[in-house]
Amino acid sequence: MLRKSNSSGNYLDNLQRDSWQLELLVTGFALAGMLSGVDEFDSFTDRLKDILRGHPNVFGAEVFIILLIDFAFYVTLMHFFVHVVIRCLWIGAIGLRSVMGPTDYETLDLAPTFKKFILRRNGSFDNYIRNLDKLASVIFAVTFLLIAIMVSTYLSIVIISLLFIGLLSLGDGPLVVISGFIMIMVFLLLMLAYLLDFLSAGVAKKNENIARLYYPVYRVFGWLTLARLYRPFYYNLVSHPLGKKIVYFLIPYLIITLMIFGFRLQPNTFFDHRQSEYSDEDRQNIMFSYSYADEQHPDDRNSFIILPSRQLSGPVVEVRIPVQPRLESLVVDHCPDLVPINSYSFTIGGLESFVIGFSLGARQDSLGRVPESMKTRIQEEIIPCLLAPLELKLDDEEVALDQCFVRPPKKGELFTELITFISLRDLSEGTHSFTLNQYEASEDDDKEREKLKRTTVVPFYYVDDRLDLMPAPADQSEEENLR
Known part of the structure; x- marks a missing residue:
C-alpha cells in the first residue's frame, strides 16, 4: 500500500514538474484559435443578440447573456495571453540561469543602501524563477475556475428567465403574481446566500446549526450550477492562504475587469455613434x-x-x-390569434430536415414541414399582421x-x-x-x-x-x- 502511495506521489510530482509543457501547449493552441476567431465570435454574438432582442419572453435578459458570453471570451483570451507571456519569461529566465548561473550581488560592488534594497526587493534569481512558475500555473488554473463561475452565472440567469416564463404562462391573476413574486425572491435570496458562501471560503459550512439549514441549498444549487466541475479547484484554492486571497479578490477583479472592458474612447466631443442618444x-x-x-x-x-x-x-x-x-x-x-409557422429551433449541419427545438403552437410538424393548408396564408394573414x-x-x-x-x-x-x-x-x-x-x-x-x-x-x-x-x-x- 505504501509502495502504491509512493508511486502515485511520484507520478503526480512528475506531472507537476512537466505540467508547464502541457500548459504552454494548451494555451498556445487556444490563444491562436481564439485570436483567429475574434471576428467570427463577434458576428455570432451579434446574431444571437438580434435573435433574442425583442422576444416577448426574454425580458431584456439578452443584455446579460451577451455581456456574459463576451466577458468570458475576452477575459479568457487575456488570461491566456498573460500566461504565455509569463511562461516565456520563465523559460527565458531558466535559459539565462543555465548560461550565467545564479545572481552574484557581491560582484556588483553596490553601496549598502542599494544593496539592502535590491536584495530585499529582488531576492535571489532562483526564487524569481520559482515565483514565475507558480504565478503562471495559478493563472492557468484560475482561468478555468472563472470560466466555470461564468457558466454557473449564465445558468442562474437562464433559470430565473424560465421562472418568469413559467409564471406568465399561469396567467396574470393577483394570486399568481404574488406567489410568483415570493417564489422568485426566495430563489434570489438563496442564490445570494450560495454566492456569499462561495466568496467567503465556506463560512456557512463552519457552524453546525447553520450548516444543517444550508446543506439542502448547497446541494440544490450545486446541481443547478454544475458546481461539480469546479469544486475540486475551489477547495484546493481555499485550503491554502494564497488561494483564499485569490478567492477574496475574484469579485473585485471581475468588477474592475468589467469596467475596463466597458471603457469606450469617444473620438468626437459633440457626437455619439449610438442611435439611442439622438432624438427623433x-x-x-x-x-x-x-x-x-x-x-x-x-x-x-x-x-x-x-x-x-x-x-x-x-x-x-x-x-x-x-x-x-x-x-x-x-x-x-x-x-394574438396568429399561429407562427416557425418556432425557435436549431438545424444540424444546415439540413432543414433535422430540426431540434420547440414546436409548441407552431405550424410545423416534428420534421419542420408546414402543412399544405397553411402554405397559402402569407399574403392573406401573415403580411397584414406584420404591417x-x-x-x-x-x-x-x-x-x-x-x-x-x-x-x-x-x-x-x-x-x-x-x-x-x-x-x-x-x-x-x-x-x-x-x-x-x-x-x-x-x-x-x-x-x-x-x-x-x-x-x-x-x-x-x-x-x-x-x-x-x-x-x-x-x-x-x-x-x-x-x-
Missing part, C-alpha cells in the same frame, strides 16, 4: 450607414428600414423592412403599404424582409426622409390610442433625373443668328 428630430439629419444597402456592413442589423442609397433618383424606390424579433413582438399584440403595427411616412405624408412582398434572407443574412415600392414621381429635388413608426396595440382596438413604441427616420437626397432629359434653353446669340 436629430435623426432626420443623421445618415446611419446601416440604413443604406450600399453602405451596410454584413453584420449591421440595427435598422428597421433600409433604402438603396443616400442619394435616390428615378420614379420608384425600393424600401426594405427587416422582420426583426422586436417587430414580431408587436405583431403578437396586434394579432398592422407599422406606419410609413414620406416626409409628412403617410404612404399606403397596400402591396408588400416577402424576401427570404440570403446566405449570411438573418432576417426575412418586407419589400415595398414607393413612387417618387411627385417628389421635388432635395432632402427628404422616410419615417417608420411602430405602435403597440391598444386594448380597445382604437387606432388613435395606440402607443408609439419606436420611430426610425432615414433621410435621403432625391435627384430628379427628369431635369436632365429636358432640352437646354437656347443661347441668346444663337437665337439672333437664326433670325
Whole structure:
C-alpha cells in the first residue's frame, strides 16, 4: 500500500514538474484559435443578440447573456495571453540561469543602501524563477475556475428567465403574481446566500446549526450550477492562504475587469455613434450607414428600414423592412390569434430536415414541414399582421403599404424582409426622409390610442433625373443668328 502511495506521489510530482509543457501547449493552441476567431465570435454574438432582442419572453435578459458570453471570451483570451507571456519569461529566465548561473550581488560592488534594497526587493534569481512558475500555473488554473463561475452565472440567469416564463404562462391573476413574486425572491435570496458562501471560503459550512439549514441549498444549487466541475479547484484554492486571497479578490477583479472592458474612447466631443442618444428630430439629419444597402456592413442589423442609397433618383424606390424579433413582438399584440409557422429551433449541419427545438403552437410538424393548408396564408394573414403595427411616412405624408412582398434572407443574412415600392414621381429635388413608426396595440382596438413604441427616420437626397432629359434653353446669340 505504501509502495502504491509512493508511486502515485511520484507520478503526480512528475506531472507537476512537466505540467508547464502541457500548459504552454494548451494555451498556445487556444490563444491562436481564439485570436483567429475574434471576428467570427463577434458576428455570432451579434446574431444571437438580434435573435433574442425583442422576444416577448426574454425580458431584456439578452443584455446579460451577451455581456456574459463576451466577458468570458475576452477575459479568457487575456488570461491566456498573460500566461504565455509569463511562461516565456520563465523559460527565458531558466535559459539565462543555465548560461550565467545564479545572481552574484557581491560582484556588483553596490553601496549598502542599494544593496539592502535590491536584495530585499529582488531576492535571489532562483526564487524569481520559482515565483514565475507558480504565478503562471495559478493563472492557468484560475482561468478555468472563472470560466466555470461564468457558466454557473449564465445558468442562474437562464433559470430565473424560465421562472418568469413559467409564471406568465399561469396567467396574470393577483394570486399568481404574488406567489410568483415570493417564489422568485426566495430563489434570489438563496442564490445570494450560495454566492456569499462561495466568496467567503465556506463560512456557512463552519457552524453546525447553520450548516444543517444550508446543506439542502448547497446541494440544490450545486446541481443547478454544475458546481461539480469546479469544486475540486475551489477547495484546493481555499485550503491554502494564497488561494483564499485569490478567492477574496475574484469579485473585485471581475468588477474592475468589467469596467475596463466597458471603457469606450469617444473620438468626437459633440457626437455619439449610438442611435439611442439622438432624438427623433436629430435623426432626420443623421445618415446611419446601416440604413443604406450600399453602405451596410454584413453584420449591421440595427435598422428597421433600409433604402438603396443616400442619394435616390428615378420614379420608384425600393424600401426594405427587416422582420426583426422586436417587430414580431408587436405583431403578437396586434394579432394574438396568429399561429407562427416557425418556432425557435436549431438545424444540424444546415439540413432543414433535422430540426431540434420547440414546436409548441407552431405550424410545423416534428420534421419542420408546414402543412399544405397553411402554405397559402402569407399574403392573406401573415403580411397584414406584420404591417398592422407599422406606419410609413414620406416626409409628412403617410404612404399606403397596400402591396408588400416577402424576401427570404440570403446566405449570411438573418432576417426575412418586407419589400415595398414607393413612387417618387411627385417628389421635388432635395432632402427628404422616410419615417417608420411602430405602435403597440391598444386594448380597445382604437387606432388613435395606440402607443408609439419606436420611430426610425432615414433621410435621403432625391435627384430628379427628369431635369436632365429636358432640352437646354437656347443661347441668346444663337437665337439672333437664326433670325
